[in-house]
Amino acid sequence: MSHSAHVLRRAARSIWENLYLHSVSVGVIASALLLVGVFLSVQFNLNRMVTDWTRDVHVSAYFLPDVPEQRRFAIRERLAKDPRVAKVVYVSEEEAQDWLIARVEGVSTALAELGPGVLPASVEITLVDGAVAAPNSFVDLLPADEFSDVDMGQDWVARFNEFLRTLQLLGALLGVIITATALFVVSNTVNLVIYSRRDEVEIEKLVGASTSFIIAPFLIEGAIQGVAGGVLAVGGLWSVHAVLVHRLQNSIQIGVANEMVFLPPTWIGLLVAAGLVLGLGASTLSVTRFLSRAA
Amino acid sequence: MIRLYRVSKEYAGVGALIDVSVHVTKGEFCYISGPSGAGKSTLLKLLYGAIKPTRGKLLINNIDMGPAKDRDIAHLRRHMGVVFQDFKLIPRRTVAENVGLALEVLGTPREVIGRRVAAVLSIVGLRGRGDELPLSLSGGEQQRVAVARAIVNDPAVILADEPTGNLDGAMAIEVMEVLQAVNLRGTTVMVATHDAGLMQRFPYRTLRFRAGRLEAS
Ligand SMILES: Nc1ncnc2c1ncn2[C@@H]1O[C@H](COP(=O)(O)OP(=O)(O)O)[C@@H](O)[C@H]1O
Numbered sequence A: 001m002s003h004s005a006h007v008l009r010r011a012a013r014s015i016w017e018n019l020y021l022h023s024v025s026v027g028v029i030a031s032a033l034l035l036v037g038v039f040l041s042v043q044f045n046l047n048r049m050v051t052d053w054t055r056d057v058h059v060s061a062y063f064l065p066d067v068p069e070q071r072r073f074a075i076r077e078r079l080a081k082d083p084r085v086a087k088v089v090y091v092s093e094e095e096a097q098d099w100l101i102a103r104v105e106g107v108s109t110a111l112a113e114l115g116p117g118v119l120p121a122s123v124e125i126t127l128v129d130g131a132v133a134a135p136n137s138f139v140d141l142l143p144a145d146e147f148s149d150v151d152m153g154q155d156w157v158a159r160f161n162e163f164l165r166t167l168q169l170l171g172a173l174l175g176v177i178i179t180a181t182a183l184f185v186v187s188n189t190v191n192l193v194i195y196s197r198r199d200e201v202e203i204e205k206l207v208g209a210s211t212s213f214i215i216a217p218f219l220i221e222g223a224i225q226g227v228a229g230g231v232l233a234v235g236g237l238w239s240v241h242a243v244l245v246h247r248l249q250n251s252i253q254i255g256v257a258n259e260m261v262f263l264p265p266t267w268i269g270l271l272v273a274a275g276l277v278l279g280l281g282a283s284t285l286s287v288t289r290f291l292s293r294a295a
Numbered sequence B: 001m002i003r004l005y006r007v008s009k010e011y012a013g014v015g016a017l018i019d020v021s022v023h024v025t026k027g028e029f030c031y032i033s034g035p036s037g038a039g040k041s042t043l044l045k046l047l048y049g050a051i052k053p054t055r056g057k058l059l060i061n062n063i064d065m066g067p068a069k070d071r072d073i074a075h076l077r078r079h080m081g082v083v084f085q086d087f088k089l090i091p092r093r094t095v096a097e098n099v100g101l102a103l104e105v106l107g108t109p110r111e112v113i114g115r116r117v118a119a120v121l122s123i124v125g126l127r128g129r130g131d132e133l134p135l136s137l138s139g140g141e142q143q144r145v146a147v148a149r150a151i152v153n154d155p156a157v158i159l160a161d162e163p164t165g166n167l168d169g170a171m172a173i174e175v176m177e178v179l180q181a182v183n184l185r186g187t188t189v190m191v192a193t194h195d196a197g198l199m200q201r202f203p204y205r206t207l208r209f210r211a212g213r214l215e216a217s
């Protein structure tokens, strides 16, 4: 429709005529989203690592020496039937000793001197993925009078998860503050753009322009700014990511560098969408305020 | 066409227009005259819907302007041309773009706008000047651009508030001749002015105001 053609032309022209102000807006939106994006990236990667770690988590339960072998097998069977358990391996005293001797040089003579039964027999339990969340629920399957020690390998993972949740909360707070600040700054630059064109708005009203005709270009400008800011932020984020991976690869922590990934497409899309909402929101705010004052 | 029945307009309790009743018929040319502060601009603002009457009834094309919404007023203005003393052209836009704005608002296609603007520019004696910027024109020419913008959508009525106030004699006459020509094509024209010489040279019905009251019509 020719209405939308006029509107697009007016928006493009306004961007051109106020290139400096629009650049400021785009820069502010890009910076804000870059900050949020870096935070999201860090969190995303930490989350991923934790998920990887929890996948290898075992529960090691060490038998008291006087539990008869039959009983140990029975416990292993019972554990194997539990839905939370992916795999159970029974490790006898001898196997434990062999395992240690194979890995630690010179330990065999020391073990020989100490005699048998230094290393306890154990069950090594691998959990199914979801079961990690509630490690303590295994206590019922591992009665205290038969086990000397239960090593819940994921204790620290749980603590790390808690740390991640705190980080998430902090991130959300930071995100809100950054977004609000950006909204404020951008809405003020939009104000300047509107102010520089107030004569135009007045004349448009005099020739009978509808409200939508008057505000549409401003909203389109806001949307374009927002998307441009979002795309810039994604570009910046990609650069930061590439530089970081490169640096880490050149230093010792090759393992960490290989594990770092860029945000998945949905998150990138959300970041750009956030830019759109920001730009559109700021211009809507300014233009409605301007029109209500002018009326 | 335009009907006022006992219209008053007060600013903070002070009457700018007091108890005005008047009827302007379709195709008429009439002046709104009176000294500064008499209420001329106030009357025109009421007519193009920038302000609402405090009391009384104001009908334009049988639309009651009292309760009219912003939307109704916008629609009404599409059949109205308004001209001001200070021209109100957009300095960043060419002459053709300034004139075309009144059609853009209606969603008129670009090619049609181009044709209409060219036609109207030759009516006001500015044929071929469409690509110039307003500030490169003389005052009289700028005001004729404003008149071109006012008539480009074939309005039923033109309201002009001291359209010659910023112009010297010769330029004022140029503008008045254009307004007269537009009136001859059937458009109602109302011109607020306190220029007695002009009213003598182009004699028409005169609504004379003093301190907000209609003295003679
Ligand atoms: N927005 C306003 N607020 C308060 N008083 C106003 C306003 N506009 C006009 N007036 C007053 O109303 C009276 C008529 O003004 P106006 O219609 O502009 O006169 P004219 O155009 O004939 O010079 C004047 O006394 C003026 O001071």
Ligand SMILES: [Mg+2]
Residues within 6 Å of the ligand: B040, B041, B042, B161
């Ligand atoms: Mg006046």
